[in-house]
Amino acid sequence: MNKPLHTLIIEDSEPDAELEVLALKQGGFDPVFQRVETAAELHKALTSASWDIILSDYALPGFSGPEALEIVQSSGLDLPFIMISGTIGEEVAVTSLKAGAHDFLVKGQLTRLVPAVNRELEEVQRRQAARLLEKKFLITFEQAAVGIAHVNASGQWLLLNQKYCQILGYSSSELLGHAFQEVTYSEDLEAELSQFQRLKEGKIPAYSIEKRYIRKDGSLIWVNLTVSGVWNTAFDYALAVAEDITQRKAMEQSLKEYTQRLEQSNQELEQFATIASHDLQEPLRKILVFSEMLAGTVSPEGADYLQRLQVAVRRMQNLISDLLNLSRINRKGQPFKPIHLDPLLQMVLDDLHVALEETQGQVIVEPLGIVEGDKSQIHQLLQNIIGNALKYHREHVPPVIKVSGQLMEAGKTYQITVEDNGLGIKEEYYGRIFEPFQRLHGVSLYPGTGMGLTICKKIVERHNGSISVTSQVGQGSQFRIILPLVNPVTAPVANLSPPIFK
Numbered sequence: 001m002n003k004p005l006h007t008l009i010i011e012d013s014e015p016d017a018e019l020e021v022l023a024l025k026q027g028g029f030d031p032v033f034q035r036v037e038t039a040a041e042l043h044k045a046l047t048s049a050s051w052d053i054i055l056s057d058y059a060l061p062g063f064s065g066p067e068a069l070e071i072v073q074s075s076g077l078d079l080p081f082i083m084i085s086g087t088i089g090e091e092v093a094v095t096s097l098k099a100g101a102h103d104f105l106v107k108g109q110l111t112r113l114v115p116a117v118n119r120e121l122e123e124v125q126r127r128q129a130a131r132l133l134e135k136k137f138l139i140t141f142e143q144a145a146v147g148i149a150h151v152n153a154s155g156q157w158l159l160l161n162q163k164y165c166q167i168l169g170y171s172s173s174e175l176l177g178h179a180f181q182e183v184t185y186s187e188d189l190e191a192e193l194s195q196f197q198r199l200k201e202g203k204i205p206a207y208s209i210e211k212r213y214i215r216k217d218g219s220l221i222w223v224n225l226t227v228s229g230v231w232n233t234a235f236d237y238a239l240a241v242a243e244d245i246t247q248r249k250a251m252e253q254s255l256k257e258y259t260q261r262l263e264q265s266n267q268e269l270e271q272f273a274t275i276a277s278h279d280l281q282e283p284l285r286k287i288l289v290f291s292e293m294l295a296g297t298v299s300p301e302g303a304d305y306l307q308r309l310q311v312a313v314r315r316m317q318n319l320i321s322d323l324l325n326l327s328r329i330n331r332k333g334q335p336f337k338p339i340h341l342d343p344l345l346q347m348v349l350d351d352l353h354v355a356l357e358e359t360q361g362q363v364i365v366e367p368l369g370i371v372e373g374d375k376s377q378i379h380q381l382l383q384n385i386i387g388n389a390l391k392y393h394r395e396h397v398p399p400v401i402k403v404s405g406q407l408m409e410a411g412k413t414y415q416i417t418v419e420d421n422g423l424g425i426k427e428e429y430y431g432r433i434f435e436p437f438q439r440l441h442g443v444s445l446y447p448g449t450g451m452g453l454t455i456c457k458k459i460v461e462r463h464n465g466s467i468s469v470t471s472q473v474g475q476g477s478q479f480r481i482i483l484p485l486v487n488p489v490t491a492p493v494a495n496l497s498p499p500i501f502k
């Protein structure tokens, strides 16, 4: 089926017009055409119908091709305009094409008409697609949620979208021709200029910085700016994309201040605990001394009261010294160093030898690895946990404790596990036992202050690690300590030596 072609023919000769229509039909078109021969008729035809193409005679009585072309151009319609003349002079052809005609043909050579029409129809389609793309790009550019701008090699704004203007508080006309240096906060200028220079020299393809602009109202605004170079054999211009990060910066600042205040109040609190513990110890010591002096002078009943008083005072001393230990974890902590866990554990077991003998306990130790931390704190941590495992054993069941370690998370952390076969802990107390002064067992059977695991937790937190427990009541508990490794180990440490039994 032939393609319909709405053809407007500007021609005074009807036979000539028919010849053109015939040529179009032979070329596979189905022309729907109208012939006009005056300016008035042309105006009317342009407004009353829509056209695919215009074929215009060059010279008409009282009208001309160039005049017709002018009318079409001023109508704003993008219509292919082919000039067709009886004779062709080179000058006429050139003038027509310069004026904006899309092609020029001679009436005697209408064989060229169809290819010319086909080409012009394609061209008009291409122009329409390009216009659409440009329109879409402009919308994207203008409505982007980030500022987008072009600046030349001297830093002058060449083009800015609405968002960029909004960020700076100026209109685009106020900014064009001015340079970014004029609105950059002085403290941030030098850093950016050196990057901009490197960009222009082609040493870097792009740079990203956080900087402050001075807005029109004098206020400062933080942006995250990414600038890339656009090259056209030489440096052409820089494309800048700016994102307003004022809010984020304000949040960062308030977080910083909050952390500083928190650190200060923590320090004050720890200092208070230290002073209070020191000062509290003194009167307790006096009570002990005087009660011992009194012991020989009172009745047996009084002596019994005095002995209970001494027990209470010693307990109070233990509580205070544990509180002091707790307050020292952050304040008196030592810098982290690599710690070989095997020798450290031996020292811990040496310290616990009395409890081990008393309970007839057995500790099975698998070869351990190396962690990073504060040696005396890790010593204390293991001592508290193994000490508890010995203390909270089942009646008539000697404690058997297993200590093992392994690399976790592809060598980023190290886990130490201490398993016992003791009393066990109900699941509902898994969290509570790490809180200060929380105990699950009576002090008469199991001495203690309820601070041991609190100290462990604080030590582990200082090491950015974690501690947790799982347990089966009446069977035993497993304490897991996870410590991050500053220098991750890629290959697991080989188990070189057999388990050690103590």
Ligand code: ADP
Binding pocket: 384, 388, 389, 392, 420, 422, 423, 424, 425, 433, 434, 438, 439, 440, 441, 447, 448, 449, 450, 451, 452, 453, 454, 477
């Ligand atoms: P303390 O041993 O001085 O009471 P901790 O803070 O070390 O204080 O422990 C808190 C409580 O958790 C203990 O009183 C005990 O009831 C329970 N607990 C700790 N370790 C174990 C364990 N290995 N088995 C059973 N219970 C435990």
